[in-house]
Amino acid sequence: MITPNRPEDVADTRHTVPLTQLIHLMAEYQHLGAHRDTFLATPADDTFVRGCGIVAGCIATIGIIVGAVGGWQGGVALLVIAAAPVLLALHRGVINRQNRAARIDLFDHGVTVYRSGQRVAGFRWDSTEVRQHSIPFHDTTPVTYLLELSGPGGVEATIDEEGFARAREWARAIQSAVTATQLPVAVAAIDNGETVPFGDLSLSLDALTFRDEALPWEDIQLIDARSGHIRIKLSGMWMSLAPVSTIPNFYIFNELAERLRLTPVG
Template sequence: MTEMLSLPDLSHASWNRSTFPPPTQGITEVAARERFGNCLSTFAAKPDLGPGRQQGSRLYVYRSGVIVTAPGDYVGAYAWETMRVLQYPPSVESGAGYRSCTLIDPHGNAVALGPGGLYLTRAARREYGITSAVQGSRILYPSEWGPYIQKAVAAAQLNPTLLRMARGETIDFGPLKADRIGLHDSEKSVAWQDIADFDLSHRTLTFNSPCMRPVLAATDTYKIVNIHLFLTLCRTLTP
C-alpha cells in the first residue's frame, strides 16, 4: 500500500520565528520563475565567519523548493520534485546532530550546505553526475532545515517514483538501485518479498531476510541519494 506523505506543519517551527531578512527582489524573481510559491522562511550563515566571507549566504525555503545563495554570487534553485540530496548526519531518522548535505539539481549543479566540504571524490562526483560543485555556508539550524528538505523531497517524489517503477524503470539511489522486482547493489539482487526488515545503525543500512540474515551488503547512508525517499519506498514495498 502506498504510504501517504505530507509536509510537516511549519507554523510552530522555531525557525519560522526567525528575524532573518526576507528574500531580495532578485531571489523573489528566481522563485517566481521556478514557480516555487511563497517563502516559508530564511536561514542565514553563522555570524562568526568573518567580514565579507559568507554573511550573504542564505537558504530560502519555499513551498516547492529552496533557493541557495553562496560566496561568489552563486544562486541555485532546487525543486522538491527534481532535486537529489546527499545527507551527512549521525542519525538519519531523527535529524539529531544533523551536519550537512549536498543538493544536486537535474543538470548536475551541486551545492554543499553545513560545515565541512562536499565529501565527494572526483570519482564520486562522476558517479552522481555532478558537473559543477559549490561549497556553501554553515547555515544556522541544520537540524531543522536538513530533515525538512529530506521530508519535502520524499513527499514530492514518492508517487512519481512508484509510477516510474510500475512502468519498468530502475531508480538510481547511488550504490543501491530499485525497481518493481526488488533492490540491487553492485553484486547482488533481492526481491522485495524476501526483505523482512532493514536496520539503520552506525550510519549504515542493512537489509535482512526473514531469518534475520543480511541479504545485501551494508551500505553507508551518506552515499544513498534521497535517503528519506528511499527508506519510505522500502517501507511501502516490503511485506
Template sequence: MTTPSTVKQGEPGTSVPQTVPLTQLIHLMAEYQKLGTHRQTFRAAAPTSDTFVRGCGIVAGGFVAVGAICAVVGAYPGSIAVGLLALVPASMGFFWSRRNRRNRAARLDLFESGMTVYRKGEKVAGFRWDTAEVHQRVIPFQNSAPSDYSFEMSGPGGAEATFDDTLFGDARDWGKAIQSAITATQLPRAVTAIDDGATVDFGEIGLSLEALTFRGNTFAWEQIQLIDARSGLVRMKVDGNWVSLTPVGKIPNFYIFNELAERLRQAAAEEMSAAETDDVQPPIEVSDAKAPGTDAEAPGTAEASEAAQIEQAPAEPLRTPEVTDDAVTEPTGPADTPWRKRKAGVSISSD
C-alpha cells in the same frame, strides 16, 4: 538553474552600471523556477559559533602566557620559541575566520515549491522539490544525536550547491524542512512507478516490486529481514546474514529510498505470513453416527447417548489476512500468481 550573483544594468544614455540587490536576484530566480510563496530565510552562522576559531584562540593564548612567564624568569630563548609556536594556531584561526567572513553573505531561502542557495562569489542556485536530489552525509535516527548536516544538492541543468551546519545556522530547521519537502513531493511518483512494474534507482540500488538490486545482485524481498543505516552505511539482513551496500551519503533522497524499501519488505513479510496461514487446514469434524450392529444401548449409557445426539456447531474456518489498497484493483488471474497483493502504495509506515 543558476544566475550571476550580481547583474549590472546601465541606465539609458549613460555608461554607469547598476547592481541588482541580492534579494531581487533571489526572487527573480524563484519567479523563473516557479517556486511559489517565500517561506523562510536562513543566514550564515554567527562567527562566535565556530568552535575551531575559538579553539585556536585558546591554544594561542596559552602559548603566549607560557612565553610571558619564561620572559619574566629570564628564559628568553624559551620565550621566543613558545611565541613562535603560538603563531601556528593563531594563523590557522585567522585564515579560518577570513573564510567565515567571506561566507557571511551566504543565504538559504525556502519557498513553497523549492529553494535557493547563495554563497559570496558564486551564483544563485535554484532547486524545485519535484526534481531536486539531496545527498546527506549523516542521517539522524531516534535515540542518536545528529552530528552532521552536510547537504549536496543537484538538479536539472547542472544546478549544484553544497552547504552544511557550519555555514548556515539553525541546521535542524532547514535540514528537516528540505528533506520533508522533497520526500512529500517525490514519494507518490516513485510509489506509482513501482506499482506499475518499474524499477526506481537510488544510485547503485534499485527497488522494484519483486526485489532489491545492487551491483548486479538481486535480493528478493522475502529474503530481507531488516534494513539498517545507523552506522552511516546501508546494510541489510538477508537470510540471517548481514550484507553491506553503500554509504548513506551516496544514496540520493535517502528518506524516499528508506520508506519504499520498508513498505516493500513489510508487504513481502505479510504475504509470506498470509501464505502460511492459508496452508493451515481446519480440523476434521468427527461424526457421531453409530457403528453398524450397535443399535442396542448398553445399560447405564442412556445419558451419554443423549449427549452424543446433541448437534455440534461446525468449527469456524481460519481467516486469511489480506493486504489491500483501495487505489489498486485486485487482478483476476490465477490464485498462485506471485506478488498479486504487493504494492508499494500500501501504507505501511516505518519509524
C-alpha cells in the same frame, strides 16, 4: 530592469542587483512559487578566535622570557608554536566573513542557496537530489546536519549547520518537501514495473538490486541504516551495502524499500 531569461543572466546581474531581489529572480526563473522562510548564516563565534589569541599570547610571552634568560633556541621554538593558533584564528576569521552573507530561502516549490561570492543556486522539489551525511533515527540522537543538493544541469550546493542557523528546521523542511513531492512519482513508477535507481542501489517490484546483484524481497528480513550504512538481513546474516551519504533522497528510498519488503509481489 529586464527579467533574466537564463540562470546565467541571473548570475551576471549579481554585482548590481540587491541580494534579496537576485534570489527572487532565481525563484521566478525556477517557478518556485511563494516565499516561505529564510535561514541566515550562523552567527560568527568569536570565542574560538579570542581563545586562539590568548593561547598564542601566552606561548609567545613564555618564549620571550625563555629567550631573555639565554635559552634563545627554546624561545624561538615557542614563538613558532605560537604562530599556529594565530593562523587558526585568521582562517576562522576568513570563514566567518565568507559566511556572513549566506542564506537559504524556502519557497512553495523549491529552495535557493547563496554563499558570499557565489551564484545563487535554485532547486525544485520535483527534480532535486538530496544526500544527507547523517540521518537522525531518534529525536534524542545528536546529528551533524550536512546536506548536498544537486539538480538538473549540474547545479549543486552544500549546506551545513556551521554555515547556516536553525539547521534542524531547514534540514527537515527540505527533506520533507522533496519526499512529499517525489515519493508518489516513484511509487507510480514501481507499480508500472519500472526500476527506480538510488545511487548504487535500485528498487523494483521483484528485488532490491545492489551493483547488479538482485536480492529478492522475500529473502530480505530487515533493512537497517542506523550504522551509517544501508544493511539488509538475509537468512539471519547482515549484509552491508552502500553508505547512507551516497543514497540520493534516502527518505524516499527507505519508504519504498520498507513497503516492498513488507508486501512483496507473489
